[in-house]
Amino acid sequence: MGLRTKTALVIAGTAAIVATLIGLLVHHRTAEDQRRNAARAADAQLRDALDDYAAGIDSGAVVNPRDLPATLRETITRRPVRATYLQHRGGDRPPLMWAAARVDGDILAVRRSYAEQARALTDLDQVLLGSGAAATALGCGLGVAVAATAGRRIGASARTAQRIADGDLTARVEPKGKDEIARLGAAVNTMADALSARLEAERRVTADIAHELRTPVAGLVTAVGLLPPGRPAELVSGGVDVLRRLVEDVLEVARLDVPGVEQAQREAVRLSTLAHRAAAATAGGTAGDVNVVVAADGIVETDPRRVERVLTNLITNARRHGAAPVVLEVDAPALRVRDHGPGFPTDLLTEGPRRFRTGARERGTGIGLGLTIVEGQARVLGARVTYENPPTGGARATLDLTPGSTGQPAAGGKHV
Template sequence: MTSSLRWKIALTTTAVCCAVAAVLGVLVHNEVAEEIVGQVRKDASRDLEHAVAHYTYGTTHGDVNSAVDPPGLPEALRRLVARGETGSMVGERTGKPVMWAAGPADGKALAVWLPYGATRDRLREVDTAILASAALAAGVVALAGLFLAGRISRRLTTTAAVARRISAGDLDARVGYPAAGPEERFRLHDEVRDVAVALDSMAASLQERLEAEKRFTADVAHDLRTPLAGSLAAASLLPEGRPKEMINDRLKALHRLTEDLLEISRLDAGAERADLTEVELGRAVRRIVAATGLPVSVTVARDAVVLTDRRRLDRILANLLVNADKHGGPPVEVSVDGPVVVVRDHGPGYPPGLIERGPQRFRTGDPGRGRGHGLGLTIVAGQAAVLKIGLRFANAPGGGAVTTLHLPGELPPAGS
């Protein structure tokens, strides 16, 4: 893109220079030609006056080329003289260019002529000089345009690369162009630097907000963990009955939420590291489905052995299955085809915002997908990033949410 911009700027400046050079060249050519040719016409008119004077008094002269109705006189000039007028024009005589001047004399055309070859050669030299100057100017401007456009292009390339790094999650990336100081206020305005400074400012502000959100999430989760443990222990001492069941149910839900928040805080901090081991994907999926106790059908088209973290893979698939059962609609289906695992339900599907931007904590999107804190899919996305699993959220053409996992590290079959 930037190289295209560089060439566009260079070509535009060159085209403008060529257009200006062409206009100036035409103006200079016209001015010079009018002056040079005008001088020759003036000389021809003077010689014609001498010739008319000599013709009137019947005398002869040897310093002027003149004749009455000479051969080679242009027809246009003959017609002009026939109307009683005097004029001049460029023509030829004996195959050589001359400047003709003619006037009426006793009903005939009295004409004089001057050599015009040297004048024509001079005009050509002037045109050659104009073209050479225009070509030189266009070349210099093109090189200058390429140089200046290259500088702009490199700075824009750097800014775009930093923007891509920020969008990919590297919030420490900065362009690093210094902001304009007070001493530079009288200089030309630098829009590229303004864009870079604005990008750095936006990244810094975004980083501060996200860091504050991460700290808040971690602090809340840690502060809740200790009193929750005490509350669970105290609830276990209550007498059996419906009140105890309700309290334990709510405390367990709050405990799960706290653990989810702690897990998200660790993922945000980049503290999670994968413990890779060989896993038979088909068997692992069946085991995870059985552990959830949910009515889910499993289809293994082609089994595969992958190098992944068994615990994190369990967490990802369990969250997807619970999310499909809670927010989707039956039947829930899981298929395994090599290193690709697809989880599908037949409910209302994912909301458009989740498909476009990915899962966001404390946002469940479409109310039709039920209630929740939006943490399950957020954990799925975070753990998938740790394992470098390709994750895609979509909706099936016939309805229902579809989540596709593409696991890396597929190992060749044994004995191959």
């Protein structure tokens, strides 16, 4: 049950309870006033009858009535008083208001019909019931309106927060009023500002460090070339090459973090050509252990350099953390990279790639920049990347180049 429904039910229930309580109070007070007025009138008629009885005048009063209510008879028998009693006879017979007193051992009584008062009370009950139903319906409508307004405002804050969580740091709430919901929107905006500032500071520090490292790394690359051939030179060369690629990856991530800076240069390109280029690039110029399978070829408008970058990172990730054979399938407009290893970790499938956290199952195999770059490049391309573990085993990453494909993730996968 949503907040809107709960709010509407609470307001409608409150209106119904208030209407019921007011109706009961009005009914009780009206019935008491009617009974009191009828009793006064009957008592006044009894006093006149007593005076007429003492003077020997026939006043129409009843002497020793056999149908006198037992409660009234007992009351005036115990004490010498005048007393009144409202008799409800049941069925279709109208109630009667009695007044009686003892005179010289006899009981003198008068009775008046209470039908008019009973009808008036019934009519009042119908009016109260109708007004209560109208008040409840009005309260329900008011509750729905209030709940809908509050729900829209809370929903706007929730959607903005979700956009911020999805990476749109420019999203902001427009607070209206000074109530709690407005303060919630202001808090979301404050959170977004703080998050944006923190990420920008992180990006600047990362970029500055990478820039500072480029010069000494370039010097190391040059120095390695001067070393005499041998195993030590190979070890140093391998380590320097890894360091150089890491610095370039950090710089690329820093550039992708700036909205609008990176733009795709689109051109018509055949997907099978891109697939063979990416496979060859990851094997030093030959396809190696990457099998390219063309299920459905096609020509798309995209940025070939960025697509190759995405594919090479996915293939490198599959070779590093999966198991052979690695298959690159062309199924226009999608490209799929499949390996036969242990599959993607659960946190990657549920949360997506996160920088500085490797996608491998064991520690010490990377810092998670490869799939972060895939995420950033896919965002620039307007494409979608999904990660899944097929039922037959292994891991499969799909790059969907369908125009406008960014959006909700496909079933069973996590999209970026």
